[in-house]
Amino acid sequence: MTDSSAIVVEGLRKHYGATKALDGIDLQVAEGTVQGLLGPNGAGKTTVVRILTTLLRADSGTARVLGFDVVRDAQKLRGAIGVTGQYAAVDEKLTGAENLEMFGRLYRLSGRTARARAAELLERFELADAGGRLTQTYSGGMRRRLDLAASLIMRPRVLFLDEPSTGLDPRSRAQVWQVIEDLVREGTTVLLTTQYLEEADQLAHKITVVDLGKVIAEGTADQLKERVGGARLEVIIARGGDLSAAGGVLARFANGEVNTDGDRRSISAPVAAGAGVLPDLVRALDEVSVALDDVAVHRPTLDDVFLALTGRPAEADPKPDPEADHRADPSGPADGLDPEASGSGGPGPETGPGERELVAG
Amino acid sequence: MTALDLSPVAGRGRLGWSLSDAWVMCRRNLVKIPRTPELLVFSTIQPVMFVLLFVYVFGGSINTGSIPYRDYLMPGIFVQTVVFGAMTTGLGLAEDLQKGLVDRFRALPMSRGALLAGRTLADLVRNVFIVAVMLLVGLAVGFRFHHTTVIAALAGFGVLLFFAYAFSWISAVVGLSVRSAEAAQSGGFIWVFPLTFASSAFVPVANMPGWLQVFARNQPVTQCVNAVRALLIGGPVTSAALQSVAWSVGILIVFVPLSVRSYRRAAVR
Ligand SMILES: Nc1ncnc2c1ncn2[C@@H]1O[C@H](COP(=O)(O)OP(=O)(O)OP(=O)(O)O)[C@@H](O)[C@H]1O
Ligand SMILES: [Mg+2]
Numbered sequence: 001m002t003d004s005s006a007i008v009v010e011g012l013r014k015h016y017g018a019t020k021a022l023d024g025i026d027l028q029v030a031e032g033t034v035q036g037l038l039g040p041n042g043a044g045k046t047t048v049v050r051i052l053t054t055l056l057r058a059d060s061g062t063a064r065v066l067g068f069d070v071v072r073d074a075q076k077l078r079g080a081i082g083v084t085g086q087y088a089a090v091d092e093k094l095t096g097a098e099n100l101e102m103f104g105r106l107y108r109l110s111g112r113t114a115r116a117r118a119a120e121l122l123e124r125f126e127l128a129d130a131g132g133r134l135t136q137t138y139s140g141g142m143r144r145r146l147d148l149a150a151s152l153i154m155r156p157r158v159l160f161l162d163e164p165s166t167g168l169d170p171r172s173r174a175q176v177w178q179v180i181e182d183l184v185r186e187g188t189t190v191l192l193t194t195q196y197l198e199e200a201d202q203l204a205h206k207i208t209v210v211d212l213g214k215v216i217a218e219g220t221a222d223q224l225k226e227r228v229g230g231a232r233l234e235v236i237i238a239r240g241g242d243l244s245a246a247g248g249v250l251a252r253f254a255n256g257e258v259n260t261d262g263d264r265r266s267i268s269a270p271v272a273a274g275a276g277v278l279p280d281l282v283r284a285l286d287e288v289s290v291a292l293d294d295v296a297v298h299r300p301t302l303d304d305v306f307l308a309l310t311g312r313p314a315e316a317d318p319k320p321d322p323e324a325d326h327r328a329d330p331s332g333p334a335d336g337l338d339p340e341a342s343g344s345g346g347p348g349p350e351t352g353p354g355e356r357e358l359v360a361g
Numbered sequence: 362m363t364a365l366d367l368s369p370v371a372g373r374g375r376l377g378w379s380l381s382d383a384w385v386m387c388r389r390n391l392v393k394i395p396r397t398p399e400l401l402v403f404s405t406i407q408p409v410m411f412v413l414l415f416v417y418v419f420g421g422s423i424n425t426g427s428i429p430y431r432d433y434l435m436p437g438i439f440v441q442t443v444v445f446g447a448m449t450t451g452l453g454l455a456e457d458l459q460k461g462l463v464d465r466f467r468a469l470p471m472s473r474g475a476l477l478a479g480r481t482l483a484d485l486v487r488n489v490f491i492v493a494v495m496l497l498v499g500l501a502v503g504f505r506f507h508h509t510t511v512i513a514a515l516a517g518f519g520v521l522l523f524f525a526y527a528f529s530w531i532s533a534v535v536g537l538s539v540r541s542a543e544a545a546q547s548g549g550f551i552w553v554f555p556l557t558f559a560s561s562a563f564v565p566v567a568n569m570p571g572w573l574q575v576f577a578r579n580q581p582v583t584q585c586v587n588a589v590r591a592l593l594i595g596g597p598v599t600s601a602a603l604q605s606v607a608w609s610v611g612i613l614i615v616f617v618p619l620s621v622r623s624y625r626r627a628a629v630r
Contacts, residue, residue, distance in 0.1 A: 085461050085464055105381075107471075108471075
């Protein structure tokens, strides 16, 4: 099993004072696959990447990439991998071509080869026209692509990408995704960190969810989705509509906790029955005079997975924010739901009248 | 299209590679000098202001005995200029660190000291240029060489630039230890200011209060200024020159390994 693994990580720990950036991470990435490392801010994603790319030493644990130990064989490993850090690292006072040529020379290519490779990569990343311009004039997306190009100079067998599309507009993101998909087709192994669940879903063969320095789940996107069960029902209430009344109605159809997002006027809940419940639901909401802007049944997303695994949404900032407060605070706008969803002994149609009373009273 | 052969150049020893990597890094910084003219202009305007200030404002009230003040001053200005110039090393490294370039370099199979060696060498070239400008400025305000030979004068500039090169490495440690380029800027000047002003650069040390004399006489900038002054306008050379060179060597012995260590550890998020 280890033989076909491009990356093998065992018991990786890294503490910064009291902060456990990594608290025992295990990871195996098969050669030629894309491994997603998914987690919110501060989860430890960058720390993993830095350790695997020889930039940082773990306190304990071992890591091997392509059979090279990240500490003992660091120098050999550096020549065999490509890294794109979380922030595009190119010299702003050099042109795109000069940047790539410089990195090529530092990989010990001859001047001529480095120049030829730079031209080749600029072409591939649609930067040929901009190659002679200082990179300080580049857009964020162009800089990202140049950064990615720099990590591909040696056609590395393993590529590390730390949040490769963060901060990019949708078009640039699609371009970056395309590049990654091409590389994988050519046989490159990719370890990719992301906060975008969509990105992991799209690109990764296997996803490892990390939170607070620990692996909290692992599997394919589909396997992870199965862990949250069936579909998820979401309604968007028309402006001025009664959120708690609607929440009460949803609770009757739900087989789990009802979630309310006051800002978006969205109420959602897991449902077992799938799309079949829609007609009944719409009728029931109509009975309590709640008008709808939108109603949909979603196949579970990785967002739902994260919520199910950690009790909080993946893309929320760990810093205390008002939204987090209202989720936790029983006096918040969502409070009308909680007694229903959890307190009435299993939601079902028979809890309906009780809800109506509560809403009316 | 056939794939480009990407085998690295073979057959260069460890030292050969270190030099070649350092040269790549040096060239990178040299290329950037004319692209940031504002930096070069600032590095020259400031010492020019000092020359004007000291020659025309303070000069009349500073007693330098039989030596005309502008002759006394210019060697001091040269030293101050190159020491300030050496601060760009730390500034540049802090910027590389902040921009994530240091991480990128550290993830490459290049030699560990190359970024620092290349950077300090490029800054040395910059300093040569600035000293040349300052020499012209000095000549314009009336500075003249005395009691010296071409060889001695060249030796004077050699001592000066060697001193500047050593200071670049102190600056490198500062630049790699702080969080931002701005911090490197102020962090650099905090210790450079007292060193250059509490020295024989602008006024004779003998005119200072006793407690300050103890510091001023025994610190490297004074030694360097005395050596350069003696080599350019005459005076007892040997002791000052030896002390200045010894200081430079000592600084390099301590700060080269320290900066390489800071480079390896440098971690910015
Ligand atoms: N040099 C450091 N000093 C102190 N704490 C650190 C350092 N580097 C990381 N940490 C802490 O370790 C934890 C993990 O950080 P890391 O950068 O790996 O997270 P991440 O998952 O990459 O987050 P993000 O999505 O914000 O990039 C965080 O709590 C962070 O504050
Ligand atoms: Mg990160």
